[in-house]
Amino acid sequence: MSNLEGKIALVTGGTGGIGAAICVNLAAAGAKVATNYRNKEKAEAWQKEVKAQGYDIMIYQADVSDYDACEAMIKQVEADLGPIDILVNNAGITKDGMFKKMTKDKWDAVMKINVDSLFNVTRHVVEGMSERGWGRIINIASVNGQKGQMGQTNYTTSKAGMHGFTKSLAQEVARKGVTVNTVSPGYIATEMVMAVPEDIRNQIIAGIPVNRLGKSEEIAALVGFLCSEEAGFATGADFSMNGGQHMS
Ligand code: NDP
Numbered sequence: 250m251s252n253l254e255g256k257i258a259l260v261t262g263g264t265g266g267i268g269a270a271i272c273v274n275l276a277a278a279g280a281k282v283a284t285n286y287r288n289k290e291k292a293e294a295w296q297k298e299v300k301a302q303g304y305d306i307m308i309y310q311a312d313v314s315d316y317d318a319c320e321a322m323i324k325q326v327e328a329d330l331g332p333i334d335i336l337v338n339n340a341g342i343t344k345d346g347m348f349k350k351m352t353k354d355k356w357d358a359v360m361k362i363n364v365d366s367l368f369n370v371t372r373h374v375v376e377g378m379s380e381r382g383w384g385r386i387i388n389i390a391s392v393n394g395q396k397g398q399m400g401q402t403n404y405t406t407s408k409a410g411m412h413g414f415t416k417s418l419a420q421e422v423a424r425k426g427v428t429v430n431t432v433s434p435g436y437i438a439t440e441m442v443m444a445v446p447e448d449i450r451n452q453i454i455a456g457i458p459v460n461r462l463g464k465s466e467e468i469a470a471l472v473g474f475l476c477s478e479e480a481g482f483a484t485g486a487d488f489s490m491n492g493g494q495h496m497s
Contacts (some may be wrong), residue, residue, distance in 0.1 A: 251477035254279035263338030266439025270465035276304040283307040313366035321372040339389040363407035374469040384427035392491040403483030419485030428484040435491025438462040
């Protein structure tokens with residue numbers, strides 16, 4: 250496991266499946282970890298649960314599609330914990346539908362939460378990281394952003410766009426000790442995927458060479474590595490972890 254003693258990490262969407270595993274992985278490696286929430290009750294229950302496992306994760310209310318709310322959250326995190334060294338842009342949603350039936354509301358919601366959030370959150374942390382000469386930014390995209398997926402024009406556009414953001418920002422901050430990478434998970438057994446009807450889920454699993462869904466902890470371990478000192482030479486890259494479902 251990486252040694253992240255003394256590092257401050259902000260993970261968006263930490264109360265969800267993959268985000269929660271990332272929070273725990275970084276906290277176990279010694280980082281002080283904060284996350285944001287929309288649903289206070291859910292977040293407080295989750296915070297209690299992880300505290301019982303021995304991890305103190307700070308929670309802050311902020312919608313990642315709201316620029317001002319993100320700025321306020323980051324100021325508060327930095328006032329409480331210190332300057333942010335690690336940012337994991339993980340919060341995300343799906344609003345699926347075939348394109349001919351895709352509504353503007355579904356399109357806009359996915360763009361605001363999956364794409365605008367990159368600007369809304371990262372904009373407030375990247376300068377500080379550059380000035381201090383160290384930083385790690387990891388954007389959680391998706392295998393479907395790499396390969397495309399029927400019924401997900403909005404989601405796949407947002408996730409493919411995420412990697413463009415990664416590559417451009419990585420070039421801007423590489424000399425400042427800040428790395429920016431994308432992690433593209435395949436199908437992971439979180440609520441998002443378990444909400445897919447069982448017969449469709451079984452068809453998905455049949456198309457995954459390792460013949461199972463991934464685990465949030467597996468994605469979290471990759472994120473943990475990318476946050477480490479040893480990963481300092483990795484930047485602008487898109488790391489796939491998808492059970493062999495898509496090989497590029
Ligand atoms: P979950 O639905 O379990 O968690 C999503 C998290 O994002 C929740 O904490 C949710 O908070 C938060 N969130 C959503 N919208 C907002 C918002 N507007 N402002 C703040 N927080 C928000 O999803 P997963 O853990 O499965 O997915 C995490 C990331 O991984 C996503 O970006 C997803 O696209 C990506 N991914 C997931 C895969 C999978 O198989 N599960 C595969 C590939 C990629 P709240 O509950 O309060 O809404």
